[in-house]
Amino acid sequence: MIVFRYLSRELLMTLSAVSAVLLVIIMSGRFIKYLAQAAQGALDPGVLFLIMGFRIPGFLQLILPLGLFLGILLAYGRLYLDSEMTVLSATGMSQQRLLGYTLVPATLVALLVAWLSMGLAPQGVAQVARILNEQDALTEFDTLVPGRFQAMKNGSRVTYVQDMSKDRGELGGIFISDKSLSRDGSKERGITLLLAEKGRQQVQADGSRYLILENGYRYDGNPGKADYRAIQYDTYGVLLQRPEVSSDISEREAIPTRELFGSEDPRHEAELQWRLSIPLLVFIVTLLAVPLSRVNPRQGRFLKLLPAILLYMAYLALLIAARGALDKGKIPLSLGLWWVHGVFFVIGLVLLYWEPLRLKWAGRRAARGVIHG
Known part of the structure; x- marks a missing residue:
């Protein structure tokens, strides 16, 4: 239990720090975009922080899985680098047991992401759409600011x-x-x-x-x-012309999740599968991150960081591509996005069991060499 609390604390602290940095970076980019529209008179400056507040759940639903993935890599990588994982391994800490410990905080993150994805994020998008529609109803007169072109x-x-x-x-x-x-x-x-x-x-x-x-x-x-x-x-x-407010929000993103169930519209089915996929993404990236966090102290903790990030980007990009194909009817609804999760689940299992199997095979070859010798 002491080991579990220690690992969970290290993981959650790193997750919080990484997620906070990523949230600030993403919000800064979006805020600059909205600020430029306000400077041009297309948005009332008074609604900028309100829009950003409603967009936070939508940002967090994608930031938290990435934050968890990087948190596992960084937190456990440091433990490997400081030989703490070596000590734990000597006391019986296997990769499977480490994965079991890690899945507990990952489940909490998945539940939070599910709440954001299926509840708060659609509500926030609906509020942002309402605000932007109100801005569309304004005229040039309503957005004029004295002393500014x-x-x-x-x-x-x-x-x-x-x-x-x-x-x-x-x-x-x-x-x-x-x-x-x-x-x-x-x-x-x-x-x-x-x-x-x-x-x-x-x-x-x-x-x-x-x-x-x-x-x-x-x-x-x-x-x-x-x-x-x-x-x-x-x-x-x-x-007086009405200002044109650009928005990257689609109407289906604002539909409540309960209305998506039972819908025969392929676009609604794709949206529902996307919302269900994000919490599932948390468990798959946990399975991927635990074996990828294992590093040799002589190689440094960042050796596998870049390949791991590329693997995560490939996972997310493939999900987005499959979502687009599902929208256009190129992928059957029964197959949906689940095949992408299946592919990376298998990759995670291979990564998890590859090192123990490799050591086992190496041990057998060494034993044969001793017998023949």
Whole structure:
């Protein structure tokens, strides 16, 4: 029991550290993506941390299996390097017994991953989709930030306001640059510049909204040509475009797991098998990691780290490829993703029993040599 607690503590501490680092790295990349959209006016900056919070369960469901895999390699690798595993082996600690000890904390991780995969992650995705849909309903007016140039319509329109009232009802010091067809109807791109002292929003009966500019100028022309037209106006209306928010979330990821059971849609079946595969992934990577963590102290603890990571990447990549093939109907639903787990389960068994069998065969050959000698 003391050995079990010691191994579990070492494994869980390493798992927590590795998972925390991986979570920070992944969240930083996604946060930068959303932050860029907020800077362009496509997202309200106030919802950034809310979106990231709802995405955490989806990140963790894939981070924890990898964190467990690396945790076993690093924690047990250190024990081999410090000859602690050699002492444990001398007291009867076999690879099978070590695997049994490791499966206990791995089961806790698998249960947590199952909860995330089948419960929290779909709920989080649904909330993120709701927030992004609300952002899609916003207009350029709702996302304007005073003192900042904001690009809209894929960069074809740039808007700037000097100041804005707290209720966003009144704008001051307005500049709008909008690319459009030239006045002579050719395909050459022109540009329209709008300047105004102040502006306000106006909602039409059909739901469309306009920015009503007052006391300003409009300039039309083509860059590089001296044919600009200047118009002074008292009132001018500009149609407010809705910002385009890019999202990597599919609708089926937000479907509750209970609704996926019994569905005849192949895409829903693929999603269900994917959610069930992630907890199963935890047990398979545990079977792979325990024999891969065995290192020779003279070789260093990182000798097998790169091959092990490549094996894990091949496992996950094959799962994702099989999921895509299942979506397209190229793989029967009965076969699904389970054959991928079966292949790597067999690989894990080979790795687990290869070293004992090799030593056993070497011992037999040595015994024959002694007898013949």
